[in-house]
Amino acid sequence: MTVTLESPDALRFPVLVGDIGGTNARFALILDSNAEPRAFPTIATADFPNIDEAIQACVLDRTSVQPRTAVLAVAGPIDGEDIDLTNSAWVVRPQRLINDLGFDEVVILNDFEAQALAVSALSPSGRAAIGGGTARENASRVVLGPGTGLGVAGLVRSRHLWIPVAGEGGHVDLGPRTERDLEIWPHLEAIEGRISAEQILCGRGLVNLYRAISLSNGADHPYTTPAEITDAARGGGDAAAAEAVQLFAIYLARVAGDLALVFMARGGVYIGGGIFRHVLPAISVSQMRAAFEDKAPHTELMRDIPLFAITEPLAALSGLAFYAHNPRHFGLETQGRRWISERSKR
Structure with a gap:
């Protein structure tokens, strides 16, 4: 019903x-x-x-x-x-x-249906733009967020209703594209021989990525938690941690761009979760935006789709509250x- x-x-x-x-x-x-x-x-x-x-x-x-x-x-x-x-x-x-x-x-x-409900009415103060693009008011949207796992949901507009579309999109394949990726990939921990997006783009995934980078360099990997890796990257004293955080953002942008194409998300792609808010100060936003747009033959299309970081810390609760107040707005x-x-x- x-x-x-x-x-x-x-x-x-x-x-x-x-x-x-x-x-x-x-x-x-x-x-x-x-x-x-x-x-x-x-x-x-x-x-x-x-x-x-x-x-x-x-x-x-x-x-x-x-x-x-x-x-x-x-x-x-x-x-x-x-x-x-x-x-x-x-x-x-x-x-x-x-x-x-x-x-x-x-x-x-x-849980990511709730995040999708939130981005239906997220205020400008609750988000930060990553690069350009123009959000179209009633167009489809996507939300994803690295946390304990990688959550994904879509939000589509039909017959004057917002319809959240949940799934297990965090488990799509994620493969290497660059020469550096090819050096790192053999050292990543896989599940039954497979690297899904969630194997890299979550808390334990960041640790997995940092470890793989260190092994590819023939170096030790002393950090064992996402917080330690992020702190080391922001401190500027550990090259492997800094590379892990930057590649984390680039790979996240690649997946975000794929999802933008799946949903034709002209209303924007929104990245939530505490992990991303913590790594944001340590990354090159321009490189992340470039990875998001690098979807030939649709690069021009991608340039017009906005990418946002959700800065509202309780976005999911806000989305659930908005639904409770306004159920008529949602299918x-x-x-x-x-x-x-x-x-x-x-």
Whole structure:
């Protein structure tokens, strides 16, 4: 079913919105259709055995308000009653949330659907342009973001509705193009002999890339976390770290350009995630933009498509809140992704 404001499927307030990633979870409470979301502190998913206890401890125990609806964006495919997160031990069981935590209904979205909802109404202050291009107001858009994994979603416009298109686009193939790439690629850790975009363009992927660069140079690779590599690159004292961060941005731009062509994203391509915000000061934006546009025979087309870094830190929660306030603006299919309590059906 498609939710619209006029239908009986419109959300019941108060609404709890949640952005559940592989590493962190963020929640906010919206009291009514006019209220701004009240955000709660970000938590690490590893600090709680399951989402039920996290919501109880971090939200319900901190407010006297009982949410009637939960709209949760999760990092993983939504299939059935038990929803596994791709990069976390959490399993989301909507019926249990209804039975144990008192919700009337639970709606589950993909985490990058929430990011797509956000870019439908992202303000200029919430984004930074990478190069040129002109965003067309009602044209398709793409959002991608390196984090625990690589998330991807599209946003298309049809019949006056914004329609988010989720998938597992982070697992597309990523191959070498330059001589330097060919030196690095044999040293990358693969999955069953395959290098997907996510093998490079996420937190562990940056470590994978840095290690491969060091091995190709016949050098040690002392850094073992994305933060260490990024700090070393920004400090300017480690050539392998600096190259890893720059190539990370270039490869991300290549994938972003591919996705722009897939969706004909004249409304813009948006890159989110904390990792990219951290590496941005250490990269050559002009090289990144050049990699984005290097899509012969469509280079001229690509020059007109804008590329943005999302600077709004809670973009997914903002997108979920915008949806909760304005469901009529979205053609969001909830069949198989919306659970309603028996008491609400009466």
